[in-house]
Amino acid sequence: MNIIDPPIRAETTPRHSVSAGGVTPTLDTLNRPLRDLRLSVIDQCNFRCTYCMPRDTFGADYRFLPSSERMSFEQMVKLAKAFAQLGVEKIRITGGEPLLRRGLESLIEQLARLTTVSGKPMELALTTNGSLLAAKARSLRDAGLGRVTVSLDAVDDAVFRRMSDVDMPVSRILDGIEAARAVGLAPLKVNAVIERGANDSQILPLVRLFKGTGVAVRFIEFMDVGGAGGWSNTKVITARETREIVEAEFPLVPVIGHEPAATAVNYRHADGAGEVGFIASVSQPFCGSCSRARVSADGQLYSCLFATHGTDLRPLLTDSASVEQLALAIRSRWLQRDDRYSELRSTQRRSGSGKVYPTVRMSLVGG
Ligand code: SAM
Ligand code: SF4
Ligand code: SF4
Numbered sequence: 001m002n003i004i005d006p007p008i009r010a011e012t013t014p015r016h017s018v019s020a021g022g023v024t025p026t027l028d029t030l031n032r033p034l035r036d037l038r039l040s041v042i043d044q045c046n047f048r049c050t051y052c053m054p055r056d057t058f059g060a061d062y063r064f065l066p067s068s069e070r071m072s073f074e075q076m077v078k079l080a081k082a083f084a085q086l087g088v089e090k091i092r093i094t095g096g097e098p099l100l101r102r103g104l105e106s107l108i109e110q111l112a113r114l115t116t117v118s119g120k121p122m123e124l125a126l127t128t129n130g131s132l133l134a135a136k137a138r139s140l141r142d143a144g145l146g147r148v149t150v151s152l153d154a155v156d157d158a159v160f161r162r163m164s165d166v167d168m169p170v171s172r173i174l175d176g177i178e179a180a181r182a183v184g185l186a187p188l189k190v191n192a193v194i195e196r197g198a199n200d201s202q203i204l205p206l207v208r209l210f211k212g213t214g215v216a217v218r219f220i221e222f223m224d225v226g227g228a229g230g231w232s233n234t235k236v237i238t239a240r241e242t243r244e245i246v247e248a249e250f251p252l253v254p255v256i257g258h259e260p261a262a263t264a265v266n267y268r269h270a271d272g273a274g275e276v277g278f279i280a281s282v283s284q285p286f287c288g289s290c291s292r293a294r295v296s297a298d299g300q301l302y303s304c305l306f307a308t309h310g311t312d313l314r315p316l317l318t319d320s321a322s323v324e325q326l327a328l329a330i331r332s333r334w335l336q337r338d339d340r341y342s343e344l345r346s347t348q349r350r351s352g353s354g355k356v357y358p359t360v361r362m363s364l365v366g367g
Pocket of ligand 1: 045051052094095096097098127128129149150151191192193220221222223224225362363
């Protein structure tokens with residue numbers, strides 16, 4: 001799929017997103033509203049997860065964005081205001097590892113003051129590997145963060161070390177999860193990418209560990225995103241297979257009526273002791289309801305996780321452009337959006353074509 005950059009136009013007449021009958025959504029060519037922003041605050045990470053930033057690519061000589069090329073917090077807040085005008089209701093802060101960005105609390109404080117077009121407070125969430133969460137959970141909550149999702153692919157130390165390629169015990173991530181829970185960053189979710197032959201042994205231990213704790217575990221299919229060098233179809237354990245493994249020990253009941261744009265299909269334990277989610281991004285793509293825009297730490301707008309390149313918003317992040325001009329540029333890109341990469345890929349897989357596309361790095365654009 002090729003994404004053609006539209007020219008950035010500095011229009012001066014903002015078109016408002018609120019109509020007499022309520023909020024008019026900004027719709028793309030497939031009628032999908034712009035509702036969520038994934039904002040990457042840094043492309044660096046202290047982990048080298050084999051499926052995201054394998055060390056042979058992201059080694060000592062890898063050139064990450066210098067801090068001068070990263071958006072400032074001021075620019076991020078301007079960006080968030082523009083997205084809010086267009087109907088965005090939720091901002092997820094991501095990376096790289098977002099907790100490596102110094103002073104993140106100050107950004108969160110400013111984002112937490114934003115309201116949506118319908119007058120509600122902006123929902124603020126964060127995705128983290130959890131390694132720095134124990135120290136930061138309270139200050140993040142005090143700054144106004146609403147929720148946290150922690151990525152954790154194993155309970156067993158040796159498997160965890162192999163997956164994350166860092167010398168850190170699982171207990172450090174569990175301390176972070178506990179700290180987040182203690183300060184009320186809820187509902188808390190744990191995301192685990194499952195790769196056949198690498199950590200499928202950890203599916204049941206993860207469910208056992210979090211059952212009854214109020215933390216929902218969600219299993220993600222291993223995706224062929226930029227960075228995932230060793231990806232192959234055979235390494236994907238489908239959401240269905242994972243659910244069958246879980247159900248062999250824990251009876252599950254489907255949760256009816258989840259949000260249309262939700263990525264996970266959720267089940268609850270039949271005994272009521274919490275939920276388990278399955279994210280079938282490869283086997284049952286959810287492009288039809290994808291309402292997510294992504295902005296990388298250097299101010300590029302991506303309309304799909306698998307886009308080959310983004311639209312450079314930096315010219316409109318300077319003082320010479322208004323929030324309304326920025327919103328119009330984002331809007332004009334969204335109106336042209338036709339991405340449905342995962343759906344197209346799954347058709348190709350069924351027809352036997354296994355071409356792998358070069359896409360943006362996951363660690364740059366955020367998961
Ligand atoms: N560093 C943070 C973390 O790990 O939570 C935030 C950024 S990370 C890129 C966001 C999410 O993307 C994580 O939950 C990670 O597991 C997921 N991810 C990265 N590469 C993936 C892949 N190849 N397939 C599926 N999920 C992936
Ligand atoms: Fe870092 Fe998150 Fe990627 Fe792992 S998944 S390498 S923690 S950015
Ligand atoms: Fe959204 Fe692109 Fe993923 Fe489809 S492939 S769900 S359009 S990010």
